[in-house]
Amino acid sequence: MPKTRKKKTPVTNTDKATSSSNPHSSRTVIRRFHVLLKKQQQLKLAPSTDAQELRDVEREIEEMGGLAVYQRMSSVGQGNDRGGGSEKVLIQWLIDMGLQKREGKRKLKLLEVGALKPDNYGMCTSWIDTTPMDLRSRHPSILEQDFLLMDEDENRGRWDIISLSLVVNFVPDVKDRGRMLCLAHAMLAPEGLLFLALPLPCMENSRYLSFDKLQSLMTVIGFIEVQLKWKKGGKMAYWLYRKGERDHGPLDEFRKKTVCRQGDRNNFAILLP
The missing domain is CATH 3.40.50.150 (Vaccinia Virus protein VP39)
Structure with missing residues (x-):
């Protein structure tokens, strides 16, 4: 009987990213947010935008917590530690x-x-x-x-x-x-x-x-x-x-x-x- 494969959790999952003060997870969220924001800007400016692709990008940004998550991760990076x-x-x-x-x-x-x-x-x-x-x-x-x-x-x-x-x-x-x-x-x-x-x-x-x-x-x-x-x-x-x-x-x-x-x-x- 084949083994059931455990579903992978995306690296942008906010429960993990926002609760952790791990420097690596902070950088991962910030980098991914940069990529998504740039992609969102490109799609909005494109003459013929794929509406579904834009919705997918904006949904992932929302699932990450948007700018609030970026701010929290950046704030962690500014700590005295x-x-x-x-x-x-x-x-x-x-x-x-x-x-x-x-x-x-x-x-x-x-x-x-x-x-x-x-x-x-x-x-x-x-x-x-x-x-x-x-x-x-x-x-x-x-x-x-x-x-x-x-x-x-x-x-x-x-x-x-x-x-x-x-x-x-x-x-x-x-x-x-x-x-x-x-x-x-x-x-x-x-x-x-x-x-x-x-x-x-x-x-x-x-x-x-x-x-x-x-x-x-x-x-x-x-x-x-x-x-x-x-x-x-x-x-x-x-x-x-x-x-x-x-x-x-x-x-x-x-x-x-x-x-x-x-x-x-x-x-x-x-x-x-």
Whole structure:
């Protein structure tokens, strides 16, 4: 008599993924959610969309718990037992620049995009006035707002610091990623600072992006690199940029994908709109 095969549980099963604080399960859920969100975007923009395929993708996103699951998994990754959040990197850089010495000066206005916790900069309240925001707020003190839908004119030059930590890589459209960086430039005060954090594979293993290519892109947008931190074999890369003048030279090379590396690579890219 043949043995009855046990039905496999999909890796995206939310009961397991959301209840576990295992780093591997967190990364698995986040990666799968990225794939599904990108696929959903492609299907919505396609001239002749397979309605059933779109429903299947959206059903899996819903079964995973949607953005709420991604936020929970990301929040787990920010715990002190995992080395803490990327805000520690930014805070140390700001201290190294002497910006914590604000006696007699107004506080620095920081916009924290993609905030999962309301108090990431709680230790800096004497010199930083933080506005945490996210697409789906998990706390009354976190503003629920899509950064890409913020009014550029109302926010022009308003912020001293903007943090885009693990945000750009989560935007499904490659041109919206570039638009996000351009919008940040417009919203920063003169000499304002942009903090950018991306998973290291976005730089080291992308078919379309490298450290040099990103540097050229940021220069064209009008950013000057102040700090860069990453290590071989690590998981993250961090940058600090200062707002400078926009480069009005040819932009065509940043509006289409060009191959930087051959072979088995990921397809992460950032394009200008």
